Amino acid sequence: MLATVASSTLVGVEGRPISVEVHVSRGLPSFTIVGLPDASCRESRDRVRAAIVSSGLKWPQQRVTVNLAPSSVRKAGAGLDLPIAIAVLVADSQISGSAVGEVGFLGELGLDGSIRKVPGVVPLVHAMRAGVVVVPPSCASEAELVRGSAVRCAAGLRGLVSVLRGEEGWAARPPAALPAPSAPGPDLADVKGQPLARLAAEVAAAGGHHLLFVGPPGAGKTMLAERLPGLLPPLGTEEALEVARIHSAAGLTLPAGALLRNPPFRAPHHSASLVSLIGGGGAQMRPGELSCAHRGVLFLDELAEFPPAVLDTLRQPLEEGRVLVCRARASVDFPARVLLVAAMNPCPCGREGGPGSCRCRDATRYRYSARVSGPLLDRFDLRVIVERPEVSELLATGAERPAPESTATVAARVVAAREMAAVRGVRANAAIPSSRLDDLAPLQSGARRLLETRLRQGRLSARGLHRIRRVARTLADLEGDSGPVSADHVYGALALRAELFQREEAAG
Amino acid sequence: MSEPVEDPPGAAFAAALAGLPGMGPATLVGILRRWAPEEAWAGVCDGSLRRPEGRGGSGAPEQLDLSDDGGGPPRRSKPGWRDPARRLDPPGWWARMASQGIRVTWPGQPTYPRALEADPQPPGVLFWRGSLEWLQLPCVALVGTRRASPDGRAVAFEIGRDLAAAGVCVVSGLALGIDAAAHLGALGARDRAGSAGPVGVAASAVDVPYPRRNAGLWQRVVGAGAVLSENLPGRPAQAWRFPSRNRVIAGLVQMVVVVESHATGGSLITAEAAIARGVDVRVVPGPVHSPASVGSNQLLYDGPGPVRNAQDVLDGLGLFLSPANDGAAPSTSPSDNLGAEARTVLEAVGWRPTSLNQIVERAGLTAARTMAVLDELEARGLVGCHHDGWVRRRSS
Numbered sequence: 001m002l003a004t005v006a007s008s009t010l011v012g013v014e015g016r017p018i019s020v021e022v023h024v025s026r027g028l029p030s031f032t033i034v035g036l037p038d039a040s041c042r043e044s045r046d047r048v049r050a051a052i053v054s055s056g057l058k059w060p061q062q063r064v065t066v067n068l069a070p071s072s073v074r075k076a077g078a079g080l081d082l083p084i085a086i087a088v089l090v091a092d093s094q095i096s097g098s099a100v101g102e103v104g105f106l107g108e109l110g111l112d113g114s115i116r117k118v119p120g121v122v123p124l125v126h127a128m129r130a131g132v133v134v135v136p137p138s139c140a141s142e143a144e145l146v147r148g149s150a151v152r153c154a155a156g157l158r159g160l161v162s163v164l165r166g167e168e169g170w171a172a173r174p175p176a177a178l179p180a181p182s183a184p185g186p187d188l189a190d191v192k193g194q195p196l197a198r199l200a201a202e203v204a205a206a207g208g209h210h211l212l213f214v215g216p217p218g219a220g221k222t223m224l225a226e227r228l229p230g231l232l233p234p235l236g237t238e239e240a241l242e243v244a245r246i247h248s249a250a251g252l253t254l255p256a257g258a259l260l261r262n263p264p265f266r267a268p269h270h271s272a273s274l275v276s277l278i279g280g281g282g283a284q285m286r287p288g289e290l291s292c293a294h295r296g297v298l299f300l301d302e303l304a305e306f307p308p309a310v311l312d313t314l315r316q317p318l319e320e321g322r323v324l325v326c327r328a329r330a331s332v333d334f335p336a337r338v339l340l341v342a343a344m345n346p347c348p349c350g351r352e353g354g355p356g357s358c359r360c361r362d363a364t365r366y367r368y369s370a371r372v373s374g375p376l377l378d379r380f381d382l383r384v385i386v387e388r389p390e391v392s393e394l395l396a397t398g399a400e401r402p403a404p405e406s407t408a409t410v411a412a413r414v415v416a417a418r419e420m421a422a423v424r425g426v427r428a429n430a431a432i433p434s435s436r437l438d439d440l441a442p443l444q445s446g447a448r449r450l451l452e453t454r455l456r457q458g459r460l461s462a463r464g465l466h467r468i469r470r471v472a473r474t475l476a477d478l479e480g481d482s483g484p485v486s487a488d489h490v491y492g493a494l495a496l497r498a499e500l501f502q503r504e505e506a507a508g
Numbered sequence: 509m510s511e512p513v514e515d516p517p518g519a520a521f522a523a524a525l526a527g528l529p530g531m532g533p534a535t536l537v538g539i540l541r542r543w544a545p546e547e548a549w550a551g552v553c554d555g556s557l558r559r560p561e562g563r564g565g566s567g568a569p570e571q572l573d574l575s576d577d578g579g580g581p582p583r584r585s586k587p588g589w590r591d592p593a594r595r596l597d598p599p600g601w602w603a604r605m606a607s608q609g610i611r612v613t614w615p616g617q618p619t620y621p622r623a624l625e626a627d628p629q630p631p632g633v634l635f636w637r638g639s640l641e642w643l644q645l646p647c648v649a650l651v652g653t654r655r656a657s658p659d660g661r662a663v664a665f666e667i668g669r670d671l672a673a674a675g676v677c678v679v680s681g682l683a684l685g686i687d688a689a690a691h692l693g694a695l696g697a698r699d700r701a702g703s704a705g706p707v708g709v710a711a712s713a714v715d716v717p718y719p720r721r722n723a724g725l726w727q728r729v730v731g732a733g734a735v736l737s738e739n740l741p742g743r744p745a746q747a748w749r750f751p752s753r754n755r756v757i758a759g760l761v762q763m764v765v766v767v768e769s770h771a772t773g774g775s776l777i778t779a780e781a782a783i784a785r786g787v788d789v790r791v792v793p794g795p796v797h798s799p800a801s802v803g804s805n806q807l808l809y810d811g812p813g814p815v816r817n818a819q820d821v822l823d824g825l826g827l828f829l830s831p832a833n834d835g836a837a838p839s840t841s842p843s844d845n846l847g848a849e850a851r852t853v854l855e856a857v858g859w860r861p862t863s864l865n866q867i868v869e870r871a872g873l874t875a876a877r878t879m880a881v882l883d884e885l886e887a888r889g890l891v892g893c894h895h896d897g898w899v900r901r902r903s904s
Contacts, residue, residue, distance in 0.1 A: 196864055385865060475876070494879050495879035
């Protein structure tokens with residue numbers, strides 16, 4: 001007898017439909033799986049057999065052949081356990097073929113017949129070619145994000161077979177967890193002082209400009225970076241689904257009940273390996289932290305402590321917004337459009353006593369700053385030196401100082417600025433191609449004179465010029481000014497681009 | 509400043525003599541004062557001029573074994589001069605060096621720095637690239653530690669710039685830190701009329717930039733002034749060459765200014781060499797607690813007077829700033845007639861580097877406004893931009 005059941009497998013962050021075909025024929029009892037299964041998938045044999053037997057069902061003492069089609073796609077993971085088991089039972093006529101015609105299955109089987117959670121449910125369910133999808137109960141909320149009412153749950157193989165035989169109805173879905181009230185993230189109002197750093201965060205959010213904070217430990221670099229996702233506009237449905245697919249494929253826990261509308265914030269530790277950051281891995285390639293931060297913020301604290309080779313791999317994805325990870329077996333395209341925010345100390349001593357108090361040797365400072373390559377440093381449109389706030393500032397009461405602006409106030413300006421960029425036809429101002437700068441970010445005569453002076457003094461390079469102009473455009477947008485960029489905006493952009501490291505002796 | 513393209517006759521042989529094994533400056537000076545280089549070379553090749561016995565350092569010409577009547581085989585097995593000399597073709601070798609812009613001079617030549625002719629330990633030959641004519645101007649050495657503080661670097665830069673603008677040749681050692689800052693300062697005054705080019709005295713050969721990071725600076729100093737060294741082209745920097753280089757610096761100048769020095773360091777050796785030669789030594793006072801100023805402050809305590817800026821140095825030399833470089837002699841201080849906004853920003857900038865973030869915070873203006881005002885203040889010379897912040901400058 002022959003049976004075919006629909007399922008899907010994960011390639012990168014995308015699901016691929018798979019049809020599980022089982023043929024049961026006379027011959028010496030055997031059980032083979034063909035169709036490019038990887039090691040984890042081949043292990044299904046033992047789990048499926050044990051689960052069927054311990055669920056009180058009959059294992060066909062015949063020649064059982066499983067084919068996973070199309071055979072060109074490598075199948076990985078245990079998610080195909082359940083469809084294989086169902087297909088075997090159909091082929092052995094223990095379930096009627098018509099009961100599974102329009103149903104897709106997904107789940108890992110326990111030896112006792114229980115059905116367990118698998119990673120990547122969102123893209124897997126999304127890709128499945130079936131009217132109704134059966135998933136383990138713990139995956140139901142994720143599956144519902146993409147399939148809504150077509151999702152059915154089954155906790156065990158025995159119960160599922162009864163349902164398919166028409167002996168009982170579908171188990172009630174676990175009550176949908178109440179959409180977690182989207183916890184308000186940390187608020188910008190908590191940051192005291194730091195006017196320049198606050199402005200930089202706002203500009204980064206509004207224009208998609210990568211941002212580098214340089215400052216001693218305790219200056220509030222991390223605090224500022226954590227507040228950046230709150231400034232970004234919330235994700236639209238399409239974007240949120242895309243993010244959910246990536247996070248699901250990466251095995252991250254998705255919030256119950258609703259799509260995540262807050263832009264993601266990922267902060268990998270500086271011991272991160274190249275693959276963990278970019279994506280890749282064994283047979284089943286997983287998205288890296290870079291892709292997990294897609295449409296959100298990737299925060300690299302202690303930038304200079306990351307291995308330089310790892311950092312330099314970020315350069316191309318930052319430009320292209322995606323990363324193509326290639327292995328001998330397959331190439332996978334991971335989305336990677338992130339806002340990169342990084343923080344580092346100015347030098348190994350951290351300049352404890354404020355500016356000018358560094359006790360490091362020149363060579364030490366030079367080596368430290370050289371850990372971040374020039375090309376990567378160049379990707380940061382915004383570079384701000386952050387100092388520890390002054391004591392008076394920390395202890396100032398509300399009466400002495402006006403309350404700092406809250407996240408909501410700033411986010412509103414960011415949304416308005418983003419809309420102006422959208423009208424211009426660019427995703428964000430940081431993405432304005434240099435050939436279109438004259439068109440999209442024209443300069444007033446004062447601004448032109450100022451930039452000319454800087455260029456002539458050698459205090460600005462040609463690349464720096466383009467970046468300054470993009471940031472100035474964003475500053476103008478934040479003020480609601482869509483006309484040519486003024487000298488004031490250029491000054492603002494210059495203020496946000498500190499010359500960080502003394503390279504004069506090296507440059508000669 | 510035009511440079512004679514032709515080498516003086518004998519240049520190849522003078523240079524080749526400097527490359528003989530065990531040839532020290534004293535021996536070489538002795539030989540070159542007595543014979544023309546080609547004669548001395550011929551003597552070496554035919555064995556009549558032999559390597560002196562014992563340590564070469566004491567080598568006055570009278571002590572050389574120059575007897576024609578076969579003084580017998582050398583009594584020690586130190587490598588002699590004759591065999592290496594016969595293997596070398598000085599004109600061919602020197603033509604290659606000269607094609608790289610390397611020149612040579614020795615005592616008695618018109619190009620040889622006059623100050624060194626009377627020196628107790630003059631270099632036997634000097635190799636150089638660039639133009640030595642700058643050394644005919646008043647010369648001041650600006651020396652200091654390689655591990656300089658930002659303040660020290662800023663001071664060295666400013667003194668170097670102002671001295672060069674006043675037509676004083678700034679001599680330094682092309683090292684990192686203070687030396688580099690002094691050279692950069694002098695280079696910064698290049699486009700002012702009447703400014704002097706910098707002269708770098710290297711501890712390696714003139715064609716071996718050391719430290720490598722300073723290779724760019726090295727080229728710029730060659731272009732604007734000169735790099736000189738008593739070491740044969742191709743010789744690397746070695747520890748023992750540094751004190752020897754420092755004596756050349758001390759011998760070239762009318763005043764040595766120590767900007768910053770740790771408790772021990774090459775700049776103290778330069779100062780010592782200068783004192784031994786009766787050359788004026790001055791010290792820029794540094795913070796009492798700063799390790800980078802321990803040595804220079806000790807020196808200051810021991811006697812030499814302090815200098816605060818280029819004007820003090822010029823006073824010490826008996827020179828005066830030419831009026832053209834006098835900062836336009838403002839009748840009013842530039843900090844007068846500042847707007848209220850500019851005054852607020854100026855007061856927010858400290859005398860020690862202040863980060864832009866702090867200035868914006870203290871001044872209470874927008875970042876853009878603050879930056880615009882700082883730009884204006886910088887143009888008036890009231891503040892300076894520093895790699896880790898802004899510093900206030902004296903207005904005169």
